Amino acid sequence: MRIMPGAMLGVIGGGQLGRMFVMAAQQMGYPVTVLDPSVDSPAGRIAEHFICADYADHSALKALSMQCAAITTEFENIPAESLRLLALSSVVSPDADSVSIAQNRVSEKQFLGTNGFAVAPYAIIERHADLTAQDIVDLLPGILKVSQFGYDGKGQKSVANKTELIAAYTELNHSVCVLEKFMPLVSEISVVVARSRVGELKTFPVSENQHVNGILDVSIVPARVSAALAEQAQSMASQVAEKLNYQGVLCVEFFVLNNDKLLINEIAPRPHNSGHYTINACVTSQFEQQVRALCGMTLGETTQHSAAVMINLLGDLWQNGKPDWNLILQHPSTKLHLYGKTEARPGRKMGHYTVLSTDTETALREAIAIKKQLEQNLIRNP
Ligand code: ADP
Ligand code: MG
Numbered sequence: 001m002r003i004m005p006g007a008m009l010g011v012i013g014g015g016q017l018g019r020m021f022v023m024a025a026q027q028m029g030y031p032v033t034v035l036d037p038s039v040d041s042p043a044g045r046i047a048e049h050f051i052c053a054d055y056a057d058h059s060a061l062k063a064l065s066m067q068c069a070a071i072t073t074e075f076e077n078i079p080a081e082s083l084r085l086l087a088l089s090s091v092v093s094p095d096a097d098s099v100s101i102a103q104n105r106v107s108e109k110q111f112l113g114t115n116g117f118a119v120a121p122y123a124i125i126e127r128h129a130d131l132t133a134q135d136i137v138d139l140l141p142g143i144l145k146v147s148q149f150g151y152d153g154k155g156q157k158s159v160a161n162k163t164e165l166i167a168a169y170t171e172l173n174h175s176v177c178v179l180e181k182f183m184p185l186v187s188e189i190s191v192v193v194a195r196s197r198v199g200e201l202k203t204f205p206v207s208e209n210q211h212v213n214g215i216l217d218v219s220i221v222p223a224r225v226s227a228a229l230a231e232q233a234q235s236m237a238s239q240v241a242e243k244l245n246y247q248g249v250l251c252v253e254f255f256v257l258n259n260d261k262l263l264i265n266e267i268a269p270r271p272h273n274s275g276h277y278t279i280n281a282c283v284t285s286q287f288e289q290q291v292r293a294l295c296g297m298t299l300g301e302t303t304q305h306s307a308a309v310m311i312n313l314l315g316d317l318w319q320n321g322k323p324d325w326n327l328i329l330q331h332p333s334t335k336l337h338l339y340g341k342t343e344a345r346p347g348r349k350m351g352h353y354t355v356l357s358t359d360t361e362t363a364l365r366e367a368i369a370i371k372k373q374l375e376q377n378l379i380r381n382p
Helices: 016-027 058-067 080-087 096-102 105-114 128-132 134-139 162-171 227-243 286-294 360-380
Strands: 009-012 032-036 049-052 070-073 122-125 142-146 156-159 177-181 187-195 201-203 207-212 215-221 248-257 261-268 307-314 334-338 349-357
Touching (some): 009 016, 009 058, 016 032, 016 286, 032 058, 049 058, 058 080, 070 286, 096 105, 096 261, 105 177, 122 128, 122 134, 128 134, 128 162, 134 162, 134 177, 156 162, 187 227, 201 227, 215 360, 227 248, 227 261, 248 286, 307 360, 334 360, 349 360
Parallel strands (some): 009 032, 009 070, 032 049
Antiparallel strands (some): 122 177, 142 156, 187 201, 187 207, 187 248, 207 215, 215 307, 307 349
């Protein structure tokens, strides 16, 4: 059954990804209800309806499912049980099983390994004794990552040796962790893929991602990799969606090693920061695709019509008040997106801008020049 414009859609989570879903849905004529525990959220503020409640609040979930013909999520850290409950009376995508695999690094790695996808060498650390196992040294230097609730580099520590590993495990409160070997990355890329209710698959062009302090800084699209590597990444992302029997929009993050070797880093069961360029540079955005997949529609064309470079705007740029937006807006082919967050904290994603051009090198040059000006302006006005 297709869910037509006019029907109410629901989204769990009121952050910027939820907000961009709401905008895409509203543009197509679907009103939206947002569920989020904070009183004021970027998506909650612009939605037709807002339910302020915890993600596990049964009566709130019931109200959501009564109001909405179909429900999706903007982030993975919701109890899978909540999605199961909603699915009893509404169309829900992605489903609880996919989300529960992607929300936990242990189940994610096991899923990837079982299905033959290459990942960085790792060990599961469930208790202190696991840190002293014989083969742990083979994974050093490495990165210790909590199995759940980590994001933007939070909940992870680089460890050079066993002493640092033990200290890091204590610092991470002895929670279940994954220790990953530190990989010599040539670059990082990602692919956003959508899979419809009838199994149709569409991938977006490959994004090349640069991170600073574990947070996405710059996305360059199309990625500066060989056509063969791009095709391989897209095909792997599609296979991940197939193996999960996934419905909706999914992002697969990859590590590129020497000789074009690809490893899967992680999976996000939702649109992704590295796919924001699609809003301005593709025929269909990742958020329209999320609406289409959720509503059982034919998936939108993913062709990219302009080269694009996206740069994140973190709260650090607000230290001396609002940035000078004209530094961005004076460029006729640059698109500013602000998420409507009232409080700017260092490392918090406040917005982004996307520079469009005929080629990636020109877009990258312009995007970096703008970034430098924004940063210099900060120093000039202390
Ligand atoms: P998050 O959930 O915070 O995005 P990731 O596991 O994707 O966590 O790690 C964030 C970033 O840290 C990656 O994009 C990459 O730049 C770096 N990183 C993570 N794991 C490794 C690794 N095993 N080797 C090298 N760099 C890594
Ligand atoms: Mg990541």
